[in-house]
Amino acid sequence: MKLRTKETLRELVDAYALLGDEKKISEQMSLFTPDAVYTVYMNGIVVADIKGTDNLQKEFNGHASAVKTYFTLNGQHNVKISGDSATGTSFSTIKMIREHEGKDIITDYSVRYDDTYIFLNNKWLIAQRIGHFIIVEARPINN
Incomplete structure (x- = not known):
């Protein structure tokens, strides 16, 4: 059971990244x-300290409108399960391309997420996500 739950939580974290990369914000809110x-x-x-999916969706949509391309690669994901709740730490590398003064700028983010998950209505959901953007590097990109 715990192994299946760990797999499901990993799928949740990966779905968050995939939907974000595809700018499917309303689906991401689910x-x-x-x-x-x-x-x-x-x-x-x-x-940033955002509460509630309505506010989160507005924030994410605003951010996505300024980004031409997202690319996320997830790494380690460690979880501790306790009944219908769990905590997890995951690591991601996120690349974002934005246009600035006619040039494409790529920003690389190295991020650690500290999550709290809740099993609600027969599915695991993210109740709290704390993103620690540890390394941020921006530079022009050669297309």
Whole structure:
């Protein structure tokens, strides 16, 4: 049972990345509890603290409108399961291409996510996601 739950939670984290890369924000919101909290740290400073999927969807849509291309690669994913809740840590490399002054700029993000998951209505959902953007590097891209 625990092995299947771990696999399901990994699939949840991967679905979040895939839907984000495809800019399918409304579908991505279905992976969260309605009252989910999403917090982002950059250089140890909180730069976003969003509560609820309505607010999260607005924020993600605004962000996605400024990004030409997303590419996410997920790495390790460790979870601890306790009944109908679980915690997990996952690592991702995210690349984003935006246009700035007529040039494409690629930004590489190295991110650690600390998640809290809840089993609700017969499926696992993200109740809280804390993103620690540890390394951020931006540079012009040669197309």
